[in-house]
Amino acid sequence: MTFKCLPRKLPRHAVQGLLMAGCLAAAPAMAADSGPAGLAHWSLDERRGSQAADSVSGRRDPVDHVFNKARFKPDSDPFWRAPGACVRNGCLLFDGYSTDVTAPPLATAALRRGFTLSAWVAPHAFEWGDGGHYSAFLSQFDGQAKQGFIFGMYRFGTWGMKLGFGGAIVDVRVTDRKLPRDRWSHVAASYDPAARQVALFLDGERVAVAAAPAGGDFAMPSLPLTIGRYSQPERVGGVFELNTFLGLMDEVRIGGGSSTAADVARIMRVDLAARNGRPPRLEPSDVTIPASTFEGDRYRPQYHLMPAAGWMNEPHAPFHHQGQYHLFFQKNPFGPFWHQIHWGHWVSRDMVHWRELPIALAPEDDGLATDGIWSGSATHAADGTPVLFFTAGNDNARPNQRTGMAMPCGATRAPDPDLVCWKKHPVPVTEQAEGMGRFGEFRDPFVFRDGTRERWFQLVGSNLPGRSGTALVYESTDLRHWTPRGPLFSIDAAPFEHFDRTWELPVLLPLGQGSDGRQRHVFLNDVRGQAYYWIGVFDAATARFAPDSEAPRVFDLGEGHFSGPSGFVDPKTGRTIVFSIAQGERTLQDERDAGWAHNGGLPVVLSLGADGDLRLAPIAELAALRRQPLLALQGPSLADAAAALGAVRGDGLEIELELAPTSTPGKRGLGLRIAPGDAERTDLYVDTARARLEIDRSRTARDKPYGVQGGTFDLAGENLHLRVFLDRSMVEAYVNGRKSLTSRTYPTRTDADGLALLAQPGDRIVSLRVWAMGSAVTRN
Numbered sequence: 001m002t003f004k005c006l007p008r009k010l011p012r013h014a015v016q017g018l019l020m021a022g023c024l025a026a027a028p029a030m031a032a033d034s035g036p037a038g039l040a041h042w043s044l045d046e047r048r049g050s051q052a053a054d055s056v057s058g059r060r061d062p063v064d065h066v067f068n069k070a071r072f073k074p075d076s077d078p079f080w081r082a083p084g085a086c087v088r089n090g091c092l093l094f095d096g097y098s099t100d101v102t103a104p105p106l107a108t109a110a111l112r113r114g115f116t117l118s119a120w121v122a123p124h125a126f127e128w129g130d131g132g133h134y135s136a137f138l139s140q141f142d143g144q145a146k147q148g149f150i151f152g153m154y155r156f157g158t159w160g161m162k163l164g165f166g167g168a169i170v171d172v173r174v175t176d177r178k179l180p181r182d183r184w185s186h187v188a189a190s191y192d193p194a195a196r197q198v199a200l201f202l203d204g205e206r207v208a209v210a211a212a213p214a215g216g217d218f219a220m221p222s223l224p225l226t227i228g229r230y231s232q233p234e235r236v237g238g239v240f241e242l243n244t245f246l247g248l249m250d251e252v253r254i255g256g257g258s259s260t261a262a263d264v265a266r267i268m269r270v271d272l273a274a275r276n277g278r279p280p281r282l283e284p285s286d287v288t289i290p291a292s293t294f295e296g297d298r299y300r301p302q303y304h305l306m307p308a309a310g311w312m313n314e315p316h317a318p319f320h321h322q323g324q325y326h327l328f329f330q331k332n333p334f335g336p337f338w339h340q341i342h343w344g345h346w347v348s349r350d351m352v353h354w355r356e357l358p359i360a361l362a363p364e365d366d367g368l369a370t371d372g373i374w375s376g377s378a379t380h381a382a383d384g385t386p387v388l389f390f391t392a393g394n395d396n397a398r399p400n401q402r403t404g405m406a407m408p409c410g411a412t413r414a415p416d417p418d419l420v421c422w423k424k425h426p427v428p429v430t431e432q433a434e435g436m437g438r439f440g441e442f443r444d445p446f447v448f449r450d451g452t453r454e455r456w457f458q459l460v461g462s463n464l465p466g467r468s469g470t471a472l473v474y475e476s477t478d479l480r481h482w483t484p485r486g487p488l489f490s491i492d493a494a495p496f497e498h499f500d501r502t503w504e505l506p507v508l509l510p511l512g513q514g515s516d517g518r519q520r521h522v523f524l525n526d527v528r529g530q531a532y533y534w535i536g537v538f539d540a541a542t543a544r545f546a547p548d549s550e551a552p553r554v555f556d557l558g559e560g561h562f563s564g565p566s567g568f569v570d571p572k573t574g575r576t577i578v579f580s581i582a583q584g585e586r587t588l589q590d591e592r593d594a595g596w597a598h599n600g601g602l603p604v605v606l607s608l609g610a611d612g613d614l615r616l617a618p619i620a621e622l623a624a625l626r627r628q629p630l631l632a633l634q635g636p637s638l639a640d641a642a643a644a645l646g647a648v649r650g651d652g653l654e655i656e657l658e659l660a661p662t663s664t665p666g667k668r669g670l671g672l673r674i675a676p677g678d679a680e681r682t683d684l685y686v687d688t689a690r691a692r693l694e695i696d697r698s699r700t701a702r703d704k705p706y707g708v709q710g711g712t713f714d715l716a717g718e719n720l721h722l723r724v725f726l727d728r729s730m731v732e733a734y735v736n737g738r739k740s741l742t743s744r745t746y747p748t749r750t751d752a753d754g755l756a757l758l759a760q761p762g763d764r765i766v767s768l769r770v771w772a773m774g775s776a777v778t779r780n
Helices: 012-021 261-271 588-594 620-625 638-646
Strands: 002-005 037-042 051-053 060-064 079-081 091-095 100-103 115-123 135-142 147-153 159-165 169-174 185-192 197-202 205-211 225-227 246-256 310-321 324-332 342-348 354-361 372-380 386-393 401-408 422-424 443-449 456-464 468-476 483-487 504-513 519-527 530-539 544-547 562-569 576-582 604-608 614-618 626-634 652-660 667-674 682-687 692-696 708-712 720-727 730-735 739-744 754-758 764-773
Touching: 115 135, 115 147, 115 261, 135 159, 135 246, 147 185, 159 185, 159 197, 169 197, 169 205, 185 261, 310 372, 310 386, 310 576, 324 354, 324 372, 354 386, 354 422, 372 401, 372 562, 386 443, 443 504, 456 483, 456 504, 468 519, 504 562, 504 576, 504 604, 519 544, 519 562, 530 562, 576 739, 614 730, 620 626, 626 638, 638 754, 638 764, 652 667, 652 754, 667 720, 682 720, 682 730, 692 730, 692 739, 708 739, 754 764
Parallel strands: 002 169, 310 562, 372 443
Antiparallel strands: 037 246, 051 060, 060 100, 079 091, 091 246, 100 225, 115 185, 115 246, 135 147, 135 225, 147 159, 159 169, 185 197, 197 205, 310 324, 324 342, 342 354, 372 386, 386 401, 401 422, 443 456, 456 468, 468 483, 504 519, 519 530, 530 544, 562 576, 576 604, 604 614, 626 764, 652 720, 652 764, 667 682, 667 754, 682 692, 692 708, 720 730, 730 739
């Protein structure tokens, strides 16, 4: 049996129901003298090291943290914060997946007079509530045995405490006084065994009270006491522990005996005495993990776009506004794994150097997007206001995927040049109707304006049962009300494996005029983690796309490393630009130990070739990342070029090679990440014998053969123009402006940083240039 106490201000009929369940909407203050005696007190003001002192016992308890013993970088301490961000003399940032403090179990006898738990907390985000469990402030709880306590927060900032009485669990939960994100709050929970009452306090005010069951005794299990993690957490993939606190915590106390609101307020006054009664205002840097944490990680890219820490998936919703480019991305603030998706946010003036801003959109208890803010896009309203469209995840809706909309916060706020604050439209703007694609498959809205007309189209990924995936088309004149126009196009999926599935992340962008004088568009999508494209004609009048060829074409030959396309037309230059996610290729355990997962690909300009096919190239602005020129050769002999290139070492490079091949068939390109004696190496080349562009990773790492990936590519009598961006584990290559290949390298040796030339006898090197590259991260 579980008893729950809801908000303290309720209608009469609700109060009567709670009384029957053992909850009291109001109760007299619990008797107390001068407050509970201290059983434990962790001030969390160490500022260094991996232990937290309990000033009552004198014991130093271990602070678990993924980088105490790091695998891929030098060891580093947990994220201690200086006094300026803290309530008193220091505090600890819990990272949401690896940080907790473990202490010996509390004995039942120590709590026979009752107890009071308290802490200052500043949550950064709220978990999904997996398993129905709290994200713990303090926990020593056995759910099966129904023993102990768990004091923590739940979805959307609700919070409370569960107590186990053997045969029953009392769950006292506050839903009407939610905890704010990124602001300090003082929370306390008290149990009075004489009165058999449980009380919760927020900032010194009692906000909930409940009665314990008449039968059963409160008892503590033999599990350790943990700060920041639930005692029996749910797991993702057997690796990541959930029900873990994300945010700052300070002055964690356990007192023997129950407390009144006056007792709790007295503790708060002591804590705030040096701050004139107010906790400090927090900055984004106080509650987030800095990118500098990962210095020394030999696999983490330096000039590819990525968040400061944690997990990301596809970048999306690019737009330009008042001198800045904005780009959003799928973000899990709780760690480097897929879960509880928010929208992260970057801004840049050149699409090269990016600043990460606070979370733009988060799941909320709004009836719209309670279970995830999934992929979407951006456009501008008729007055120039940027507008975001996103997949609103709501497991209580049918289907659970709908299109939501958000706009910058209103004029009542201070000027916001970075557009940090976004407000969601309260209801979905598009919902799937029966008969519009496979019901329940409805996601990734891509919205674009029809030229200068006050008309917008929305594409939503779905599929047509018995035929193929598709993008469903909707039309609007105000961005809020949308009329269905049917599927954009479909194909006979039988010859193309997996194309009967939902076409995710649909994107339609202009390319230019074809040889027949008609405007061409490129349609991109994602099928099972691989980006594909068609080129054809979009007819705005009928809202239909007619591909020049029914067969889908692979966008990138890296076999799954380039995915999640998004794009826009840059209003400054008129270029069609595409962004992507560059998928990692590591185990969940590797990603947990690394503290990050995935990064963005380089921004790519798309255009139409004379042959009617796609042309692509990295944006020219990337030249700003070039630092030291390491090699610049014009017309050297093969031997001289090979020797000069072999003397260059590095893992953060840009390499440009132009080679005039002879008729001799064979491999031409570059060797990368080469260890002495070729113990490890990665080869990237065009094989003219087989008309293939490939990356050979069979010797990339001595402990794991990654094999050979690639696809058809014919030089067709041209010189080889190979441009390679090597960024630690990232390899991104562009060949003759016609094809790209994105991949990963994870050599085990730290000296695998050499280069080599791949050529055939008689080939002529036209030019060979190498630059050391700088970082794309701009710190706030």
